[in-house]
Amino acid sequence: MNKPNNPIANTDRRDFLKVSLGLALSSSGSISMMSLASAEASGTLNAYVNINVDGSVTIYGPNPEVGQGVNTSLPMIVAEELDAKWEEVRCAAAPVQQQYGMQFAGGSLSIPMRWDEMRKMGATAREMLCRAAAKQWGVPRDELTTADSTVQHRSSGNVAHYKDLVAAASLISVPDEADVRLKQPEQYRLLGKRISNASAEGIATGTEIFGIDARVDGMVSASFVKCPSIGGVAKSANLEAVKALPGIIDAFILDGTPGPYNFNIRESHAIQSGVAVVGKDTWSTFKARETLEIDWDLSAASQDDSDAIEAEALAALAAGKVETEIERAGDVETAFANAAITADATYSTDFVSHAQLEPQGVLVSAATSTVEVWTSSQTPVFIRSNLAKLLDVTPGNITVHQLRGGGGFGRRLSNEYIFEAALISRRVGAPVKLQWKREDDMAFDYFRAPTYYRLQGAVSTDGQLTGWKNLVAAASADGENANYGASYRPYDFPGKVIPNVAVEQSFVRSQTPTGAWRAPISNVYAFAEQSFIAELADTVGQDHRDFLLNAIGDKGWIKEGDMASLNTARARATIEAVTKAAGWGRELPDGHGLGLAFFLSHSGHIAEVAEVSVEGKNITVHDVWVAADVGQVVNLSGLENQLQGSVVDGLSTMAAQRISIKNGAVVQSNYDRYPLLRMPQSPRVHVEVLNSGFRPTGAGEPALPPLAPAVCNAVFNACGERIRALPISKEGFTIV
Amino acid sequence: MTSITINGKQHSLSSIDPTMPLLWALRDHAGIQGVKYGCGVGQCGACTVWLDGFAVRSCQLTIGALEGRAVTTVEGLAGATLHPVQQAWIDHDVAQCGYCQAGQIMSAAALLERNPSPTDDEIEAAMAGNLCRCGTYVRIKSAIKAASGAMTASTLFYNAMEAEQASA
Numbered sequence: 007m008n009k010p011n012n013p014i015a016n017t018d019r020r021d022f023l024k025v026s027l028g029l030a031l032s033s034s035g036s037i038s039m040m041s042l043a044s045a046e047a048s049g050t051l052n053a054y055v056n057i058n059v060d061g062s063v064t065i066y067g068p069n070p071e072v073g074q075g076v077n078t079s080l081p082m083i084v085a086e087e088l089d090a091k092w093e094e095v096r097c098a099a100a101p102v103q104q105q106y107g108m109q110f111a112g113g114s115l116s117i118p119m120r121w122d123e124m125r126k127m128g129a130t131a132r133e134m135l136c137r138a139a140a141k142q143w144g145v146p147r148d149e150l151t152t153a154d155s156t157v158q159h160r161s162s163g164n165v166a167h168y169k170d171l172v173a174a175a176s177l178i179s180v181p182d183e184a185d186v187r188l189k190q191p192e193q194y195r196l197l198g199k200r201i202s203n204a205s206a207e208g209i210a211t212g213t214e215i216f217g218i219d220a221r222v223d224g225m226v227s228a229s230f231v232k233c234p235s236i237g238g239v240a241k242s243a244n245l246e247a248v249k250a251l252p253g254i255i256d257a258f259i260l261d262g263t264p265g266p267y268n269f270n271i272r273e274s275h276a277i278q279s280g281v282a283v284v285g286k287d288t289w290s291t292f293k294a295r296e297t298l299e300i301d302w303d304l305s306a307a308s309q310d311d312s313d314a315i316e317a318e319a320l321a322a323l324a325a326g327k328v329e330t331e332i333e334r335a336g337d338v339e340t341a342f343a344n345a346a347i348t349a350d351a352t353y354s355t356d357f358v359s360h361a362q363l364e365p366q367g368v369l370v371s372a373a374t375s376t377v378e379v380w381t382s383s384q385t386p387v388f389i390r391s392n393l394a395k396l397l398d399v400t401p402g403n404i405t406v407h408q409l410r411g412g413g414g415f416g417r418r419l420s421n422e423y424i425f426e427a428a429l430i431s432r433r434v435g436a437p438v439k440l441q442w443k444r445e446d447d448m449a450f451d452y453f454r455a456p457t458y459y460r461l462q463g464a465v466s467t468d469g470q471l472t473g474w475k476n477l478v479a480a481a482s483a484d485g486e487n488a489n490y491g492a493s494y495r496p497y498d499f500p501g502k503v504i505p506n507v508a509v510e511q512s513f514v515r516s517q518t519p520t521g522a523w524r525a526p527i528s529n530v531y532a533f534a535e536q537s538f539i540a541e542l543a544d545t546v547g548q549d550h551r552d553f554l555l556n557a558i559g560d561k562g563w564i565k566e567g568d569m570a571s572l573n574t575a576r577a578r579a580t581i582e583a584v585t586k587a588a589g590w591g592r593e594l595p596d597g598h599g600l601g602l603a604f605f606l607s608h609s610g611h612i613a614e615v616a617e618v619s620v621e622g623k624n625i626t627v628h629d630v631w632v633a634a635d636v637g638q639v640v641n642l643s644g645l646e647n648q649l650q651g652s653v654v655d656g657l658s659t660m661a662a663q664r665i666s667i668k669n670g671a672v673v674q675s676n677y678d679r680y681p682l683l684r685m686p687q688s689p690r691v692h693v694e695v696l697n698s699g700f701r702p703t704g705a706g707e708p709a710l711p712p713l714a715p716a717v718c719n720a721v722f723n724a725c726g727e728r729i730r731a732l733p734i735s736k737e738g739f740t741i742v
Numbered sequence: 743m744t745s746i747t748i749n750g751k752q753h754s755l756s757s758i759d760p761t762m763p764l765l766w767a768l769r770d771h772a773g774i775q776g777v778k779y780g781c782g783v784g785q786c787g788a789c790t791v792w793l794d795g796f797a798v799r800s801c802q803l804t805i806g807a808l809e810g811r812a813v814t815t816v817e818g819l820a821g822a823t824l825h826p827v828q829q830a831w832i833d834h835d836v837a838q839c840g841y842c843q844a845g846q847i848m849s850a851a852a853l854l855e856r857n858p859s860p861t862d863d864e865i866e867a868a869m870a871g872n873l874c875r876c877g878t879y880v881r882i883k884s885a886i887k888a889a890s891g892a893m894t895a896s897t898l899f900y901n902a903m904e905a906e907q908a909s910a
Contacts, residue, residue, distance in 0.1 A: 073876050200835070202835040205837070209837045209840035227770070287762075289759060363786065363874070363875050365780070654878075676785060677783075678783065682873045682874075
């Protein structure tokens with residue numbers, strides 16, 4: 007047990023400072039008492055659960071909140087096992103500390119990675135409160151029940167609120183794990199219900215603090231201008247002229263780190279070279295940078311041209327150029343030789359940007375060896391170690407304050423803007439608020455990689471899909487390894503389901519940095535695979551739904567117990583549910599079409615149907631139906647929101663989002679030429695959640711991949727045109 | 743120096759560049775941070791505020807041109823209780839990341855102030871300037887309809903009260 011005066015940190019959560027006495031329970035099972043005095047001190051907190059004197063319960067969410075709802079859903083899991091009264095629960099962001107483990111938001115992993123831990127935290131706290139009550143009342147523990155933040159003893163009529171038990175509970179030794187009973191799903195009171203986001207009121211009233219909103223006394227503003235051609239190095243600039251401008255405090259060159267700028271979020275603290283402009287406020291720096299004249303050394307800069315990358319990739323696929331093998335099963339050559347029907351089609355996708363609404367912005371105080379960071383990073387867990395190396399300070403002297411992120415989608419997994427701000431802060435000797443312009447954010451992203459797939463299918467005389475070939479053309483900086491997010495990963499379908507499969511790869515040189523963009527690889531591969539399945543069904547004259555179900559088959563769970571693995575029963579259930587909801591096979595108005603797609607990614611089995619109508623090249627997406635199985639539902643409202651949002655985001659991206667590269671530089675600079683979907687283009691979205699009872703998995707990503715193929719399959723059924731490139735604007739189509 | 747009213751309070755913004763957009767004057771000099779920076783070119787709507795009751799993009803207005811004008815931000819929208827649009831946003835659990843929502847709310851509230859019972863097409867037209875990367879349009883539309891119902895009901899109530907008082 008920790009000492010009673012265990013100090014705590016988390017100074018940016020005002021509500022926590024109201025705590026005067028609490029039960030703190032760490033992931034290692036220790037508990038501590040805390041006084042108000044210690045709460046105001048800085049130090050370390052080992053806590054997920056805090057029962058406050060006013061009876062409210064503060065529950066800490068350890069993972070970053072970037073819109074996926076984890077600052078509500080993770081505390082809900084604790085509250086369920088604790089039997090805390092939800093109306094009196096305060097959800098708070100946990101401080102960034104080693105004891106909270108992997109504090110990051112990515113891979114739709116927050117819920118599955120914390121599920122056991124959060125349940126145990128709640129259940130152990132509940133057990134201790136019950137034992138305290140049993141002792142106090144002199145009754146057997148087993149006669150006690152809990153509800154609404156109270157312990158109850160039915161036969162005596164005793165009832166005690168948790169706040170009146172916490173002091174005694176905190177003196178009890180932590181129960182053995184074996185003595186802590188977790189609830190059975192049928193006992194859940196909270197999980198599976200629709201709960202409004204814990205920050206809903208703060209957001210609606212403008213009081214929620216995002217990364218961009220961090221301020222401290224004495225801070226200065228900074229803007230950082232990098233070479234448009236990725237990897238160019240600033241040689242000289244008219245720094246004296248810029249420094250003389252009103253509101254400008256300093257201007258200087260940062261040398262940067264030589265490229266290529268790989269997506270190495272764990273270990274990299276690389277930044278690109280550029281010129282920092284430091285001023286008294288944001289606008290002064292934005293205005294001053296317009297007068298900057300920088301002489302760039304382009305000798306190491308990227309020469310990428312996205313049109314050339316695409317041409318090279320398509321030529322490689324057409325020529326069948328194979329450089330490496332990714333996956334092989336059965337005897338593909340024989341399957342194709344014996345096929346009754348074969349098909350062959352090539353699909354292409356472009357670079358896209360994250361374009362999250364909050365551009366990168368961070369506050370860093372690194373003037374001395376004691377460093378503080380206020381950020382909406384998706385990987386706070388990796389900030390301290392990398393900053394320590396960059397600034398040559400000890401990790402223990404770095405404090406990271408995690409703030410809400412204005413969208414993540416993978417963009418905030420890399421922390422290079424934090425490293426830029428740290429170097430600028432160190433140079434000027436003051437806390438620095440670095441604000442990227444939207445134009446910076448779009449030009450210096452870790453983009454979704456362009457990837458190209460040539461798919462071939464073999465169907466036997468009895469209509470079975472017996473052979474599958476996939477030749478991938480992947481962007482690669484070194485010609486030997488695919489860049490992050492390019493290429494293909496062996497999926498259970500088709501690899502473990504279709505008897506004869508070959509997946510091979512060819513590389514296209516590209517220096518443009520790429521990274522994780524919502525549902526990496528799946529976000530482009532699903533478009534190719536699920537469009538091609540529909541093409542095959544059409545070629546052999548079968549109903550697409552029947553052909554898809556037949557192709558998936560009924561092998562059951564490909565890897566028993568692995569939530570990430572295909573479970574054909576779960577897949578079939580979502581396909582059957584979504585086609586039923588959408589009225590698959592019904593008579594449609596002229597010019598309308600229904601399209602279906604299924605995809606498993608990030609452990610989510612998701613099927614979607616789109617209804618579109620097409621007039622010329624104008625596509626109206628009227629309705630999208632989603633059937634999702636992500637296991638046990640935690641927050642139904644949050645889950646439905648993610649499903650609805652993924653549909654809109656998927657449509658937004660497939661419509662006209664394309665980053666073009668010329669001379670190593672990004673052509674698009676803002677939302678005018680990189681359009682996000684607007685409300686008039688947005689379809690009705692109908693979601694059906696299949697509460698299958700499996701372990702819960704994440705919902706931030708898996709509903710996005712099936713959207714593009716569902717819409718393209720619907721377009722084909724509406725007008726007979728097969729779209730094989732994303733964005734569809736490249737083939738002249740517009741979402742209206 | 744520019745003197746403007748922000749959420750009902752007089753502010754004198756001294757030693758400020760008159761070409762500074764209202765957005766940055768609010769955020770960096772008036773302590774109003776509910777208004778968000780998204781694009782700086784009037785494309786995304788995250789910086790939407792009211793100028794004399796009309797929804798505007800604060801990144802597109804220079805502070806020097808606003809002498810004597812009245813600005814309302816999301817922080818100033820609620821009276822004794824939340825504005826019906828704010829309440830509807832909470833009830834419908836609209837937000838995901840929430841970054842664009844202050845702008846969405848200011849556009850929606852401006853619409854309903856002038857047109858308490860908009861059609862679907864009118865809602866879409868009024869909200870077309872506000873982007874949401876999280877894709878919460880489905881819920882935004884539902885919330886606006888709910889707020890419309892609440893506001894129409896309260897307008898009818900007050901109209902009836904006024905008519906009663908007039909006849910008394």
